[in-house]
Amino acid sequence: MSREQLAVQRARKSFQTGKSKPLQYRIHQLKCLQRFLTERQKDIADAVKKDLYKTQHGTELYETLGLEGEINLAIEKLAEWAAPRPVEKNLLTVLDEVYVQPEPLGVVLIIGAWNYPWAITLQPLVGAIAAGNAAVIKPSEVSSHSSKVMEELLPLYLDKDLYPVVTGGVSETQELLKQRFDHVFYTGSSSVGRAVMEAAARHLTPVTLELGGKSPCYIDKNCDLSVACRRITWGKFVNCGQTCIAPDYILCEPSIQNQVVEEIRKVIKEFYTDDPKTFDDYGRIINQRHFKRVMALMEGSTIAIGGDSDESECYIAPTVLKDVTAESKVMQEEVFGPVLPIITVSGIEEAIQFINEREKPLVVYVFSPDNKLIRRVIAETSSGALLANDCLIHYTISALPFGGVGNSGMGCYHGKHSFDQLSHLRSCLIKKLNMEGANNMRYPPHTASKLGWARFLLLKKVNVGRLRRMAILATLAALAAFVVQVQSSLDI
Amino acid sequence: MSSPPSPSPNRWFKALRRTRLGEPCLKTYPLECVELLKRARAAFQAGRTAKEGFRLAQLEAVVRMLVEHECDFVDALGRDLHKPRFETVVSELILVKNEALHAINNLKKWMQPQHVERNLSTTLDECLVVNEPLGVVLIMGTWCSPVQLCLVPLVGAIAAGNCAMINPPEYTSHTAELLHRLIPSYLDNECFHVIVTGTNDLAQIVGLKFEHVFFIGNREEAGRVAQAAALTLTPVTLVLGGKNPCYVDQQCDITTTAQRIAWARFHNAGQSAVAPDYILCHVDVKERLVQALKCCLMQFYGSDPRESRSFGRMVNLETFNRTRDLLWRSGKVAVGGQVIEAEKYIAPTILTEVVESDPIMQHEVFGPVLPILTVKNVDEAVAFINKQEKPLCVYAYSSNSKVISRLMSETSSGSFCSNDSILQSLMVVLPFGGVGASGMGSYHGRYSFDTFSHRKSCLLRGTRFECVTYLRYPPYEDRNLSLMTWASTLSQKSQGWCQIL
Numbered sequence: 001m002s003r004e005q006l007a008v009q010r011a012r013k014s015f016q017t018g019k020s021k022p023l024q025y026r027i028h029q030l031k032c033l034q035r036f037l038t039e040r041q042k043d044i045a046d047a048v049k050k051d052l053y054k055t056q057h058g059t060e061l062y063e064t065l066g067l068e069g070e071i072n073l074a075i076e077k078l079a080e081w082a083a084p085r086p087v088e089k090n091l092l093t094v095l096d097e098v099y100v101q102p103e104p105l106g107v108v109l110i111i112g113a114w115n116y117p118w119a120i121t122l123q124p125l126v127g128a129i130a131a132g133n134a135a136v137i138k139p140s141e142v143s144s145h146s147s148k149v150m151e152e153l154l155p156l157y158l159d160k161d162l163y164p165v166v167t168g169g170v171s172e173t174q175e176l177l178k179q180r181f182d183h184v185f186y187t188g189s190s191s192v193g194r195a196v197m198e199a200a201a202r203h204l205t206p207v208t209l210e211l212g213g214k215s216p217c218y219i220d221k222n223c224d225l226s227v228a229c230r231r232i233t234w235g236k237f238v239n240c241g242q243t244c245i246a247p248d249y250i251l252c253e254p255s256i257q258n259q260v261v262e263e264i265r266k267v268i269k270e271f272y273t274d275d276p277k278t279f280d281d282y283g284r285i286i287n288q289r290h291f292k293r294v295m296a297l298m299e300g301s302t303i304a305i306g307g308d309s310d311e312s313e314c315y316i317a318p319t320v321l322k323d324v325t326a327e328s329k330v331m332q333e334e335v336f337g338p339v340l341p342i343i344t345v346s347g348i349e350e351a352i353q354f355i356n357e358r359e360k361p362l363v364v365y366v367f368s369p370d371n372k373l374i375r376r377v378i379a380e381t382s383s384g385a386l387l388a389n390d391c392l393i394h395y396t397i398s399a400l401p402f403g404g405v406g407n408s409g410m411g412c413y414h415g416k417h418s419f420d421q422l423s424h425l426r427s428c429l430i431k432k433l434n435m436e437g438a439n440n441m442r443y444p445p446h447t448a449s450k451l452g453w454a455r456f457l458l459l460k461k462v463n464v465g466r467l468r469r470m471a472i473l474a475t476l477a478a479l480a481a482f483v484v485q486v487q488s489s490l491d492i
Numbered sequence: 493m494s495s496p497p498s499p500s501p502n503r504w505f506k507a508l509r510r511t512r513l514g515e516p517c518l519k520t521y522p523l524e525c526v527e528l529l530k531r532a533r534a535a536f537q538a539g540r541t542a543k544e545g546f547r548l549a550q551l552e553a554v555v556r557m558l559v560e561h562e563c564d565f566v567d568a569l570g571r572d573l574h575k576p577r578f579e580t581v582v583s584e585l586i587l588v589k590n591e592a593l594h595a596i597n598n599l600k601k602w603m604q605p606q607h608v609e610r611n612l613s614t615t616l617d618e619c620l621v622v623n624e625p626l627g628v629v630l631i632m633g634t635w636c637s638p639v640q641l642c643l644v645p646l647v648g649a650i651a652a653g654n655c656a657m658i659n660p661p662e663y664t665s666h667t668a669e670l671l672h673r674l675i676p677s678y679l680d681n682e683c684f685h686v687i688v689t690g691t692n693d694l695a696q697i698v699g700l701k702f703e704h705v706f707f708i709g710n711r712e713e714a715g716r717v718a719q720a721a722a723l724t725l726t727p728v729t730l731v732l733g734g735k736n737p738c739y740v741d742q743q744c745d746i747t748t749t750a751q752r753i754a755w756a757r758f759h760n761a762g763q764s765a766v767a768p769d770y771i772l773c774h775v776d777v778k779e780r781l782v783q784a785l786k787c788c789l790m791q792f793y794g795s796d797p798r799e800s801r802s803f804g805r806m807v808n809l810e811t812f813n814r815t816r817d818l819l820w821r822s823g824k825v826a827v828g829g830q831v832i833e834a835e836k837y838i839a840p841t842i843l844t845e846v847v848e849s850d851p852i853m854q855h856e857v858f859g860p861v862l863p864i865l866t867v868k869n870v871d872e873a874v875a876f877i878n879k880q881e882k883p884l885c886v887y888a889y890s891s892n893s894k895v896i897s898r899l900m901s902e903t904s905s906g907s908f909c910s911n912d913s914i915l916q917s918l919m920v921v922l923p924f925g926g927v928g929a930s931g932m933g934s935y936h937g938r939y940s941f942d943t944f945s946h947r948k949s950c951l952l953r954g955t956r957f958e959c960v961t962y963l964r965y966p967p968y969e970d971r972n973l974s975l976m977t978w979a980s981t982l983s984q985k986s987q988g989w990c991q992i993l
Contacts, residue, residue: 087922197721202715204714230965234966271965383948394949399609410727458582459590
């Protein structure tokens with residue numbers, strides 16, 4: 001039996017003992033995960049530095065801060081999330097218990113990504129633990145240092161059987177996908193997402209796919225360009241552009257293109273100094289293959305800022321391309337690097353049309369002071385999310401469901417949504433064996449009068465809530481009339 | 493020689509209609525489907541389905557269609573499944589009407605964006621979740637309740653603002669033909685299309701690329717649908733069958749239990765995905781249960797169910813043969829057992845002395861045959877249920893609430909009902925769906941709306957207050973980090989703070 005098969009089998013056996021069902025156990029595991037993040041902060045930061053050239057602060061800000069918030073939220077709200085959720089009763093179920101009970105699914109497979117190896121791999125794990133599942137964690141082999149640290153250290157804090165870490169490359173992932181899971185959670189590219197979904201379909205396993213896309217960023221000519229460009233620059237060049245929700249390309253009118261370029265140039269200098277290569281807080285491309293890929297994307301376009309690179313370090317300077325067209329190489333795939341193309345459009349009409357001609361992205365960004373314009377973009381485009389006047393930060397609001405649509409993915413998570421996504425919401429109707437009289441109308445032999453009763457009782461003409469209110473009103477009116485009558489009789 | 497029927501216009505029209513109903517419906521070929529899909533997509537992109545008024549009008553049209561053509565539906569289902577009028581009206585038409593009316597009453601509320609809790613750093617922003625339609629969805633129903641299983645998801649798809657292609661099951665040809673004929677007269681002709689395809693074309697149709705595929709049927713077909721959907725990254729909702737266990741405890745009112753089980757199992761001649769598939773009966777009450785069931789069947793269908801107008805028939809020879817096979821090769825017939833191939837009739841049958849290895853326990857029983865297995869106690873029942881795949885429903889009959897709790901918490905299934913059957917799948921407020929081998933996703937009421945919508949997170953900020961945002965910009969510093977940590981965690985603990993600020 002392969003290593004992967006064994007890990008899944010052990011996880012399933014462990015889940016079947018029922019030990020992850022009690023809320024106390026789940027909270028305990030979540031607290032252990034929290035301890036892991038605080039105690040091993042240095043190991044995590046070192047690994048990320050080796051993988052992506054991120055500083056300790058960068059790692060804390062972008063990887064572990066969000067995780068800690070999620071864990072705290074889950075611990076605090078778990079009792080509320082896992083409690084039975086009562087539903088509205090009708091005339092026929094008024095004496096019964098009707099509710100939706102969240103239940104664990106079983107064994108969940110979490111396939112992480114390399115761009116935020118900790119945040120993206122462990123955040124679904126928080127949801128999986130909270131929902132009472134077992135989880136097989138498969139970190140990305142591309143972020144090899146982080147993956148190694150996760151494999152070595154995570155089992156020292158979490159239950160080894162319930163939450164095994166399985167490392168490896170393509171063949172190990174394929175072996176894992178041959179096993180049967182109760183849910184597969186994948187973050188990565190659309191092409192691999194398809195393969196994951198197909199493998200899961202063989203076992204009829206539901207999937208959550210967090211994929212990518214080209215997230216457009218429209219800049220209205222009337223907006224405060226200095227603030228807008230600052231926020232866009234930050235959003236784009238964080239993690240060296242290797243963020244699934246980074247603004248992929250800019251759409252703006254030709255009249256402001258030069259201004260946008262100048263503002264971005266100023267901000268790049270402010271954030272990353274004149275020589276980003278020597279600056280600590282500017283990252284690197286994850287590996288040679290991606291370095292070459294991103295460099296190739298720049299071919300054929302005019303470089304307005306940056307463009308220099310160093311293959312030995314996988315360094316690409318913060319780069320802006322201007323006067324890019326829809327046919328340019330850089331517009332054919334998700335950039336996932338520090339290259340920001342600017343495409344000029346005649347206005348919001350053309351921008352919306354341009355966005356709608358393409359696959360639905362993870363995010364649509366709009367920079368504009370005009371509320372009506374923003375509402376228009378919300379209504380006329382479709383994407384996983386929409387942000388007005390800022391970048392990336394919707395990721396930090398756990399109440400907002402985070403996910404894609406169409407080619408950018410399916411399903412969502414963060415906060416309670418993680419819990420719901422990795423639970424089965426089971427409908428429960430608890431009746432008693434009395435009141436059988438009420439059921440007689442449904443039993444054969446069927447007669448016209450039974451049908452009449454059925455129509456009357458079942459058809460939703462009657463709004464029970466309103467009936468109740470009317471009944472109360474009628475009682476009050478009767479009471480009032482009675483009081484008045486008594487009063488008047490007393491007077492006489 | 494009998495006199496010819498009177499030439500009254502009414503009779504003539506009825507005869508004409510009946511002839512039309514009798515004609516098999518023309519199959520829609522994949523190429524035609526491509527055309528229809530193009531039209532639906534164009535209509536969607538033109539924004540036809542976006543407005544609340546349009547959606548309400550379509551939903552009202554669905555209700556009208558069911559009211560005005562009640563007789564036609566009763567007739568069609570009578571021909572396809574020998575379904576009694578009562579069952580058609582109650583379990584098909586009223587169900588859809590309720591869903592549509594529920595959607596009409598709540599549509600405004602459902603369409604409203606929901607505002608969500610913010611954290612300190614986003615207190616001055618607008619955070620909302622907008623419900624967006626997906627596009628063009630594909631709905632594939634199955635033959636056991638063809639009207640309800642096609643139209644209830646359609647109600648959800650319409651409410652959510654999508655266009656839809658509906659694929660009614662080919663086995664119930666009269667119903668498929670009826671829907672094919674009626675829907676264009678009531679619903680928008682560009683947005684909603686009915687296609688009639690065979691099971692062999694399933695994967696091809698799904699491969700045409702929809703924004704969501706809704707499939708109700710059996711596991712094997714579902715596998716093909718899911719694989720085809722994976723190639724185009726199309727999300728799916730699958731509602732599949734399963735062997736729904738039904739535990740009967742020694743502490744329960746046997747008469748009532750038998751009545752409820754008999755009704756649930758034998759309506760629609762047992763062709764229901766939510767009926768109790770097999771009984772796990774406590775050894776102490778088995779004899780009484782069989783007796784009680786026998787009495788019930790006599791009460792419901794008389795001494796010869798074949799004569800009863802309340803009892804249905806198998807949908808086709810294939811299902812008839814399959815069920816008859818299972819019947820003959822398993823256990824011992826305690827009640828019923830008669831079969832008549834010419835009529836596709838199988839009498840309401842109860843099998844006893846069934847063991848786990850019997851053929852009837854290896855397949856879903858889609859017919860009026862109820863196997864009874866005995867167990868010594870609740871533990872054995874729970875262990876038995878957990879050995880099988882997760883079913884669509886788990887039922888438990890007992891007057892002891894502890895037994896009910898145990899059965900519920902120690903098993904997993906799409907839904908659970910105690911002391912009755914099927915009702916939980918008819919309620920508009922409960923999500924109906926499977927888990928594991930019985931499917932994924934759910935629908936009914938609000939859940940249908942959510943299934944066919946995309947919840948888009950929107951965060952609307954201003955460009956002022958850059959002074960607060962500067963904390964996150966490089967160069968990264970310790971001080972900034974601690975301030976950010978503080979700001980983003982404040983919301984969960986002390987809501988009051990945010991309000992004051």
